[in-house]
Amino acid sequence: MLGATLGLGLALLALYLVRAIRTYYSLSHFGGHWVAGWSRLWLLRTQGSGEMNKRFTEVNRKYGEFPIGEGVETKSTIFRFAVWVSPTPRSASLTLVHRADETQAPRLGLRRPCLSHPMAELFRRMSAVRSPFTRGRWYTALKLHPDRDNITSYVDEHKHAAIRTRMAPGYSGKENVHLEADVDEQLLKFLDLVSSKYVAQPEQDIFRTVDLSQVTSYFTLDVISKVAFGQTFGFLDNDEDPFGYLANLAQMLPAIIVFGVYTELTNIMKLPAVKAALPKSSDKRGLGRVMGFARDRVQERFGPKAIRRQDMLDEFIKRGLTQEELESETLTQITAGSDSTASALRMTLHFISTSPPILERLLAEARAGIEAGKISRPIIQDVEARQLPYLQACIKEGLRIYPPVTGLMAKMVPEGGAMIDVDGVEKFAPGRTQIGWNSWGMMHDPVVFGADAEIYRPERWLVRDESEKERGRVARMNETVTLCFGYGRFGCLGRGVATMELNKAVVETLLRFNLQSCNLAKPFNEKVVGFYVHTDMDFVVTERSSGDQSALVRLEGDKVDAGALAGAYEE
Numbered sequence: 001m002l003g004a005t006l007g008l009g010l011a012l013l014a015l016y017l018v019r020a021i022r023t024y025y026s027l028s029h030f031g032g033h034w035v036a037g038w039s040r041l042w043l044l045r046t047q048g049s050g051e052m053n054k055r056f057t058e059v060n061r062k063y064g065e066f067p068i069g070e071g072v073e074t075k076s077t078i079f080r081f082a083v084w085v086s087p088t089p090r091s092a093s094l095t096l097v098h099r100a101d102e103t104q105a106p107r108l109g110l111r112r113p114c115l116s117h118p119m120a121e122l123f124r125r126m127s128a129v130r131s132p133f134t135r136g137r138w139y140t141a142l143k144l145h146p147d148r149d150n151i152t153s154y155v156d157e158h159k160h161a162a163i164r165t166r167m168a169p170g171y172s173g174k175e176n177v178h179l180e181a182d183v184d185e186q187l188l189k190f191l192d193l194v195s196s197k198y199v200a201q202p203e204q205d206i207f208r209t210v211d212l213s214q215v216t217s218y219f220t221l222d223v224i225s226k227v228a229f230g231q232t233f234g235f236l237d238n239d240e241d242p243f244g245y246l247a248n249l250a251q252m253l254p255a256i257i258v259f260g261v262y263t264e265l266t267n268i269m270k271l272p273a274v275k276a277a278l279p280k281s282s283d284k285r286g287l288g289r290v291m292g293f294a295r296d297r298v299q300e301r302f303g304p305k306a307i308r309r310q311d312m313l314d315e316f317i318k319r320g321l322t323q324e325e326l327e328s329e330t331l332t333q334i335t336a337g338s339d340s341t342a343s344a345l346r347m348t349l350h351f352i353s354t355s356p357p358i359l360e361r362l363l364a365e366a367r368a369g370i371e372a373g374k375i376s377r378p379i380i381q382d383v384e385a386r387q388l389p390y391l392q393a394c395i396k397e398g399l400r401i402y403p404p405v406t407g408l409m410a411k412m413v414p415e416g417g418a419m420i421d422v423d424g425v426e427k428f429a430p431g432r433t434q435i436g437w438n439s440w441g442m443m444h445d446p447v448v449f450g451a452d453a454e455i456y457r458p459e460r461w462l463v464r465d466e467s468e469k470e471r472g473r474v475a476r477m478n479e480t481v482t483l484c485f486g487y488g489r490f491g492c493l494g495r496g497v498a499t500m501e502l503n504k505a506v507v508e509t510l511l512r513f514n515l516q517s518c519n520l521a522k523p524f525n526e527k528v529v530g531f532y533v534h535t536d537m538d539f540v541v542t543e544r545s546s547g548d549q550s551a552l553v554r555l556e557g558d559k560v561d562a563g564a565l566a567g568a569y570e571e
């Protein structure tokens, strides 16, 4: 008996080794850290480092570089996850030519020679509507419910396409007549909260600070609950996390990291003991409480006394989503739509408020718009914001320098494999290879964004002259930054809502308040886990108008005691 067990064990080990070696060599030509070729531990370490964005970018810079443009080097990443043995991430730079799809996807450069960057081109090709690439197993980690998938977690193409078709109209905003008014209402509450509770008045010895990381999350969470269900969670009303949701999310980070690498572990959610420990809608706090809130709001739309409101939920119901589907999808809406927009908002505010020339230029544009009657008060309308070039440049630059989603979003090479062009050499990526996305690397690429790509500089988005070269430069940047919302059949459905929030909140906040970071040497703490967990982002806030007045200095008389530094001019 012992002998048979030992024999079986050795046979399994041999099988594992053969597969591991085959997997390793099938992708060894892409280069990368050797550990990543054998196990996912490298990936786990990188994702758990809290700075996955920077580490992936370092890897891309180290391995598989290929010269492009004017001798500048650029990079991308490929991760290999084997069919069933331990996945083996690899890295390499690449452009993509896919054999099976050659008729639809001509070789890079032939169709749009100057606009496409190889990394962006690859990303688009994989996500395009008729692409044979599919979602990788990475997406299964986005399942929030033990039994139910949601739009972000379906790896089955047909199921994903079916739910997306039914949900897209609800997101489009055309049917959601309350959308803009709902966003305005929450923004006014946000501004009111800052004004009533956080404005410092040092001249009256009132010293206060606000944690921007917190209040921006409160704003986007209340917006999303209002536009999704017609009722807010009450973050802004209470100036706190009423359900303990954000705290619960922070506790779940280790699990998020591990599940994002060992995606098969999502199956343990089906085990009765694990299932019992998972958040559920009857919970009093945390994600479970949010699930309960979503369940109650959905329930109100059904039955004899059903509430009717022309909004997203109503549109989803009209498109035939069941009560169960709605509970799961609305929860996804909250997780997908709150943190991403909040980080875009807070980082954009941070960069503008810490760069006086940028702030001044933005304020000048906004004030001119108000004076000309082109900006509604008290809140700018979305259509008006889209007419302000410098505001748009500031927002795009914010999304670029801190792309809100840094998760791998791995797409899978179809059966039969794909040819991938590395350094001008075509290399074969076997079927089921998963190709991860390094959004940070893509958005910080000097080839696309210029040699100062690491710097927040909205001016790069403004066309300097009418030459074809200049228009091509800006068009290429626009094509790339838009990818931070994904693309094609996987692209973000909430993009319109997010853009509306940013269009309004950035300019209205800065028009009212002067923001000063409390600690420029370390303005915030950050953990990057596919999204950003920011804490301690403390700012001093003063009313902009009073700040402006106090800056007016009157120099009266010939001799002024300006209080110059003592000692420097003394004998």
Ligand code: HEM
Pocket: 127, 151, 152, 164, 224, 332, 333, 336, 337, 338, 340, 341, 344, 403, 404, 405, 409, 484, 485, 486, 487, 489, 490, 491, 492, 493, 494, 495, 497, 498
């Ligand atoms: C600045 C803010 C946002 C960014 C950068 C962003 C980015 C993304 C990205 C990268 C994806 C996945 C693309 C892929 O799988 O390849 C995605 C998907 C999605 N986003 Fe957003 N998002 C934002 C805001 C929102 C908001 C406000 C909502 C809801 C109102 C939302 C709802 C969704 C949904 C439902 C999906 C899944 C689409 C699908 O699977 O077909 N997002 N988003």
